[in-house]
Amino acid sequence: MAAKNVSAVVSGAGFAAAFWVALDKACRQRGVEDEGIYNALKDGSPLVERFADFISESALRVFAIWKTIKLGLHKSPEAYENTFEAASFRISDYARKILKKISVSQTEVELDLVKVTPAGLDLKNPTYQRICDRAIELGLEKCPREVGPALRLAYQNQPYREWLWVAMEPEAGSDGVLRVFGVVRDDDELWLHALWFSPRSTWRGDDRFVFVRPRK
Numbered sequence: 001m002a003a004k005n006v007s008a009v010v011s012g013a014g015f016a017a018a019f020w021v022a023l024d025k026a027c028r029q030r031g032v033e034d035e036g037i038y039n040a041l042k043d044g045s046p047l048v049e050r051f052a053d054f055i056s057e058s059a060l061r062v063f064a065i066w067k068t069i070k071l072g073l074h075k076s077p078e079a080y081e082n083t084f085e086a087a088s089f090r091i092s093d094y095a096r097k098i099l100k101k102i103s104v105s106q107t108e109v110e111l112d113l114v115k116v117t118p119a120g121l122d123l124k125n126p127t128y129q130r131i132c133d134r135a136i137e138l139g140l141e142k143c144p145r146e147v148g149p150a151l152r153l154a155y156q157n158q159p160y161r162e163w164l165w166v167a168m169e170p171e172a173g174s175d176g177v178l179r180v181f182g183v184v185r186d187d188d189e190l191w192l193h194a195l196w197f198s199p200r201s202t203w204r205g206d207d208r209f210v211f212v213r214p215r216k
Contacts, residue, residue, distance in 0.1 A: 063114040063213055069154045071146045072105035080149040094194035098171045102145040112213045119205035132167055140211040143168045148181025152192040158185040167209045
């Protein structure tokens, strides 16, 4: 364990040294002298914040906006259920139970959604928690639970046999099993499903998850 920690420290130190050497070189190429570099780094918090913003924006460019939806078009879980029935959409029993528990926005809110896979996040056989942690590391956010029913209603041209899982805080049913919403086209029917899994369950590289891409 000690050797591994030393290796990590050395690797981290090497990365930091290389970064500052590159930064110093880039500043000098732009005509900044020692005093200017020193003054900029003396109180580095604004510089760090700007650099962090740049990194965040660069990471988010990887995730193209797939779909923009609105929350708050329906003011209660019951209103969603009624709209589902009127539109002849299908909802599974467990999805209905989760739907009854969710909070619904009382004002209209637009959200930009992206589709990602574990493979696209450079993950192999990850757990649900690891998928969410990695997406958040890269600047994405979990979906409010309302995204499940709202996306189902908004996504009526879903391709045949596409299964999308909503990356949200899981909800435990009466059986204590964790579930998340699934937006599915099965045969010719549009479904709102609820997928069960354990914290130790792992996912395939091509499973599709929906996250929120925050707006700046």
